[in-house]
Amino acid sequence: MPTSSLQKTALGHIRVLDLTRVLAGPWCAQNLADLGAEVIKVERPGSGDDTRSWGPPYLRDAEGNNTTEAAYYLAANRGKQAITVDIATPEGQQIIRELAAKSDVVLENYKVGQLKKYGLDYESLKLVKPDLVYCSITGFGQDGPYAHRAGYDFIVQGMGGFMSLTGERDDLPGGGPQKAGVAIADLMTGMYSTIAVMAALTHRDRTGEGQYIDMALLDVQVSMLANMNMNYLASGNAPKRWGNAHPNIVPYQTFATADGHIIVAAGNDGQYKKFVQIGGLPELADDPRFSTNPKRVEHRDVLVPILADMVRRKSKQEWIRLLEEAGVPCGPINTLNEVFEDPQVLARQMQINLPHPTAGQVKLVASPMKLSATPVTYPSAPPLLGQHTGSVLAAVLGYDEQQLQALKAKNII
Known part of the structure; x- marks a missing residue:
């Protein structure tokens, strides 16, 4: 990347190989992309990230017809290049190893041990890239009695105590546990993972040493309960649900009101x-x-x-x-149409419009990070499935057209 481009972004010198899907991992990768990192999103040929089909609603094209891009997918994948690689094949595994060797960060959220059988775990990839920063995101972490369980945000909100604090009081109508309206365990894990990756990159830049990062949704959910954790630890009494009231302050x-x-x-x-x-x-x-x-x-x-x-x-x-x-x-208490019409939200430019290859334009939510010297950038809309496979493999790995066509013929890319 040219020096002038590096000076305009915080992470313009960083390449991230993103093997994640759904929300926690893609949210971390999108943060890094907003900060200027080159993010290469790797997906399964033919189907891709599960969230591409998690609709309706779907993005609409200029004629008002649904595209293949679900709104859920659009929320967490802007600024990335998308390639398709079948990592279950030896040829696909070799492509990932070659890309990892030319990357600074690998993000993955496969089940514990799943990538080891492909030779794409941290211990394998650090042999080709000793200073690699490798971040694994799972429901319960790499060890402990639940390590091999699948982790889902909703379940973790319950297991991690959040739902014991959220919802109307048990003695009032409608009382009982309630999940958050968004996948907070996933989102906060993405945020903590972003911080951990940045810390590991800083350590690498100082010492030349890479490292492994083990992130777990349950760990994050427990950690983020903040003062409620301390209310329990200080008193020995588990806090209760208070609905939209506060346990310590009234009113x-x-x-x-009369109308809202x-x-x-x-x-x-x-x-x-x-x-x-x-x-x-x-x-x-x-x-x-x-x-x-x-x-x-x-x-x-x-x-x-x-x-x-x-x-x-x-x-x-x-x-x-x-x-x-x-x-x-x-x-x-605003509905989302009121949120995006709010003068403060408008002044802070929290909605952006980016060119999209099938819809013409796509409306997205801006990053909340406001940096004076290295502002966030939005180089591209969330990519189509496999949109950059040929260009990435050619530019990063030097594959020629004959090699690309041979891989396509075998459904490896």
Whole structure:
């Protein structure tokens, strides 16, 4: 890559061989691509990443017809080059070894031990690339009694404690465990994997030493419970579900307005006082049951129904305007159409449009990473299956047209 290009991106000097599919691994690879890395996504000939068919919805072409690219796939694969290789064949395995030898990072999320039988595990590939950074992502890690289990985000949300904290209180209608609306264990594993890869690359650049990274969805799910973990470890009592309320602060929850819902996060007594004054019930600020946060927590079952009735008397936008003017933390609960029409989201340019070979244009969500000297880049839309097989094998490995045609004839690429 030209020096001028390297200076414009943080990872323009890095090549990543991406053997992952679905979400956690592709999310990590997409982060690295956004930061400028050359990412080569390897898929099975004919079918590719499972998420390509996880629809509807699918991307539509200029005539409004469905393409073969599911929205799920589009979420995690921008900026990559896509090649197809059958790694179950000796010839396909040789292609992967040759690509690994010319790469800085290998990402994979196969079952434990599956790539070893192909000679594509870390111990095998570091023989051809001693300073390789090799990151494996699985449900439960490379060791332990669950190592050979398949890992699914939904199951891990339950096993890792998240669903014991998420959902309405058990004693209220609709109470019980609830998963997140997105695959948080997968996404956070992708984020932690990105950090681990960056750390390993920094170590390699300082010492010349590569290393193996063992990432597990369950480890990440346990780790990310943060203060709830510590609430348990400090007290010995497992935290309970509180729905849209907070165990330690009142009022810090959702409320139904006359025409929608809002969030009110009164973090101190002064904010609470302003809240009830705006609502026309200033006497609630002086009531000894509610005058301090500890008292409000103690008497939440009395106070919250009163506040809920108060909030229902005004519209969502009226509450937001009045509370913001008074400095009381608040916000709406937006649907996604409202999110992408929000002035702040628009100002931050969180939606991007990229050229697409079959749809003409594809709408995507921008990276949230804002770097001043090395901004993220969006070189290309999520690729079609095998879109770059010929160009990558020619440019990176020097394969000529005769070699490519021979591999295609044998369905290896």
